[in-house]
Amino acid sequence: MIARLGSATVLGAGTMGAQIACLLAGVGTRVTLLDLDPPTAAQGLERALRLRPSPVYRASDASAIRTGGFEGLVAAVTDADWIVEAIVEQLEPKRELHARVDAALAGRAADAWPIVSTNTSGIRIASIAAGRSAPFQRAFLGTHFFNPPRYGHLLELIPTADTDPQVVGRLEDLASRLLGKGTVRAKDTPAFIANRLGVYGLQRAIELALELGLGPDEVDELTGPLIGRPKSATFRTLDLVGLDVAVAVAEHCYADLPEDPEREAFRVAPVLGALLEKGALGEKAGAGFFRREGKEILALDLVSGEYRPRRRVASPTVDLARGEPDLGRRLGLLIAGRDAAATYLRRLFDASLGYAATVGPDIAAGVADVDAAMRWGFGWQLGPFQTWDVLGLAPVAGRLAAVPPLVERVLAGPGGFYRDGSALSFPEAELRPIPARPGSLDLGVLRLASASAGLASNTSASLVELGGGILGLELHGKLNILGPEAVDSVRRACDLASRAYDGLVIGTRAADFSAGANLALMLLAAEEGEWDELEREVRRFQGASQAIRHAAVPVVAAPRGLTLGGGAEFCLAAARRQPLAETYIGLVEVGVGLIPAGGGSTGMARWAAEQVPDGSHADHFAFFQQALELIASARVATSAEEARAWGLLRPIDLVTADPDRQWADAAATARHLAEIGYRPLTAAPILVEGRRGIAAAEALTYNELLARRLSEHDRTVVLELARVMSGGDVAEGTPVAEEYLLGLEREALLRLLGLAKTRERIRHTLKTGKPLRN
Structure with a gap:
């Protein structure tokens, strides 16, 4: 049976303990966080929630954490699946607290004990466990989370000579599958590996x-x-x-x-x-x-x-x-x-x-563990x-x-x-x-085999057979910038998958899925007046997005890390998304004086319309406004769960915590969709706000301009976006075709590229990596 983590108790609400509690709550675990007294525990959690970057995936995670004092230890540990002690780095206080845990759990059958761990960066684990009961010692081991716990990939596990190997294996599974950690077993020596x-x-x-x-x-x-x-x-x-x-x-x-x-x-x-x-x-x-x-x-x-x-x-x-x-x-x-x-x-x-x-x-069992610890830690x-x-x-x-x-x-x-x-x-x-990590695919080996079988590869992307009838497209250019070569690779992958496979996964092994379209090429073409060429390139990008959306087989996008602009647009077009928990996705084009024109503006207009059930007379203006403001603000989600709340991911999308499992999980999702009879998406009409949406955007941006929260050029860009998402000069509630909105995207993008202030923004961003407010 797959190990589950329904509840956990964290002892110690200091810097590490409170953040570990936040991490556990973020994966759906009920958490009790204890310290010397209830106020100390509550204050520790409050301090953690003020940290930046945030220790939680979404603000609501904190509601799953109950705080209290050590006087409630007996009740708190009785129902826990995992007890994590994270108090001060001193031997005697740790020993005293674990003696209380041992006493609270006394009398349990050995197989009914929860996992018990001490979080430490170097204290000998055996010295903490010395003198404890035999059942305690079988359930006990050391954990060394790297700070900050949400973002540090390495988790060192330090069993003692008495730790039950099944306990270690169970925690390895939970830590990698639920928490996304790279686990390494370290020997019980000072400072570990x-x-x-x-x-x-x-x-x-x-x-x-x-x-x-x-x-x-x-x-x-x-x-x-x-x-x-x-x-x-x-x-x-x-x-x-x-x-x-x-x-x-x-x-x-x-x-x-x-x-x-x-x-x-x-x-x-x-x-x-x-x-x-x-x-x-x-x-x-x-x-x-x-x-x-x-x-x-x-x-x-x-x-x-x-x-x-x-x-x-x-x-x-x-x-x-x-x-x-x-x-x-x-x-x-x-x-x-x-x-x-x-x-x-x-x-x-x-x-x-x-x-x-x-x-x-x-310090370790072999060189692979040492190397993994240094890579991940x-x-x-x-x-x-x-x-x-x-x-x-x-x-x-x-x-x-x-x-x-x-x-x-x-x-x-x-x-x-x-x-x-x-x-x-x-x-x-x-x-x-070297044993394969459970639930992972070795993309390196698969890529070599696929190349030998004649599947295409170039400097931007490679086709990879993932097994089970699923094709993969691995992006691997610098920051996975989506230039013509990468865009053409996406379209060809969709065509090949539709002819010869049951599904397609688009992903990467790099830290970031994609930083977006090639701005440098766009700027060069605009400055040289190559407007026909620019329109062809925008059509090419939109064609790739449409190929993803309307492929005959399910296309699953597997975003991770930075997933910006055109990268986000490709994800929006997919049948499903299989993001890493640490996915930072956003439609950020407004920051460089442009709008999403690879299908992203159309996709968010579609999302707004879909929030109102078919046949309902409910007003979907609030959803249109939410989508418009999301793109206009160029916000980037700080996690996959935040992106879901914003509409950039869907409620049905599954999130993977462990980077090594993402490709396998995405392939399994594509396989599942194929097996249940996936039907290609049709180009259904999209209900738009029309002139009402444009008027609302004009009023909103005028007020923001007066308040000096927008510049004149900001307003110009946002109004171009509003015209696209509203469907232009049509009546409220008019159904329009996808191709019509895509045409509006192209027109708006070319108009904006023709403006000197947009080109100034692009030049500044390419030079500094930062947006320009002009």
Whole structure:
């Protein structure tokens, strides 16, 4: 039977506990959040709900959380499926609270116990469980949510020697399927996997920066996307985490790892201590390694302690490597250089890779778990053992003062940490098949097989057979910008699926589904007066949307991350959507002085009309106004559930939490629709507001203009949108054809592109990534 999570009790309403409660409530779990007393618990929840980004998927999630004091612990834990303790990071208070949980559940049969976990970033789990009853110890394990719990993908699970393996398996399933987490089993050692290696790397980065005379700004330029790491890189990451938090983790590692051969690396650097003494704790204090002064961000001089203007790295090696798109080859170029930047990176990689190989067998069951923890926890594209393989074991080992025994065994044996779908396991140093994650599809393998079978692929998209008669179209261009190649791929995929398959899924493995249409091409064509070409391109885009909507088989869109403009329009056209919970979708064209003209304005007009049942005489003006204001505001939903409330997703659309399951879930949805007798959508007439809608928009925008909440150009754009969604100069309640509204979309878009202020907006957005209000 599929494991369910009907209720949960969270003990501790601090920063982590309250946010964990919000996450659990967001997936439909009834949550009890307890702290020392009811006011403390209520205040903790209130603080969490004020955080940005929000810890909840939708504001109503908070209503599923009941707060109270620890005096209600017995009743709260009795009905819970999962008890999560998240109080202060101190051993004795945790032990005392779990003794109360143990007593409250005493007498239960072993198979009737809930899952019990302690959320900690490094306290030994066995020490918390010591002295508890046998049933408690079988149900108990450690969990390490990364902050913030809603957005941090990694969840480390730390069983003890007494934890029932079925308990671990059940929590793995719940965490991935319901919470969307990437779960990794860590051994019960200080700081577990990700923090042990991550903090070591951060400490070494500071040490090497001081030794080689590099500043925080220069180090961050070297240790961010250039080497496959997040933009926050090193020093910015420390500022975001909080220097006090980073120091506390490092101090714990230093104290708790007396036998670690690299223990001294965890000793807090004097520059960190000096910042703490001054209260410069990072982002939350307004200053750390970086400080904002007006519009300028200054960097700390690590020697003088003064702030200075930021500077770029001067490095021929870096300049050469930037032009290499392949990460593995780029790392090779960087490591091979001989200037200061290359020396810094070479020594940083050597130290970090050597440390991972030294302690890896102590902290995890194999290299795949270590690499997953660093990818999911710290946002690395390649984990340390993947990096070993990319750079070559022999060259890296040859630079190390002491080669880790694990590396010596691999050099003498398999020669690498990964091979043909297998990864090295500890401690025997043997290659074992990497188990597939339940409910997932390996798009990489399927794509290779599909290419061998002759299915088309280009730089923007690839056709992939997903199995069960379902075709996939994987978008994989830069930000999945929808230029002519991608748009044509969508249309051809719909045609092929309609002829030879039972359904189609359109999705991506990238973080973002699509940033929308190619604005640069549109701007260039408008500035060169290529109006006929522009109209053809708009028709091409609309044709792809219509192909999705009217395909002979069900088309399921699988949005994730940013799903903007044209990407959102393709999703609106689909028979179903299978979004990730973390989908940020919006029709944002008004922000660049345009309107949705790939079928999006028509689609939202259709949505407004559909909110009134057939045969009803109810007024649908309120729904028209809601849709108009949504597009006019260029709002982007902060979750799939918020998008559903806005009408950008439908009540029947299913949401996937785990990114690794999304393709499989979307394919299953397409398969289900095909099996129940999917009928293609017909181009039914759409009831529009006509002149009434236009007049209402004119009055509304005039008042907004007087209140200085709109500019004249804002008003021009919104009125063009209103004319399209209202159906133009027709009477209220007139049924109009889809093609008629699509024609109005094209006309409005071309008129707006002809305006200098719209082109100014597009140029500004392409240059800065931000909207211009002119």
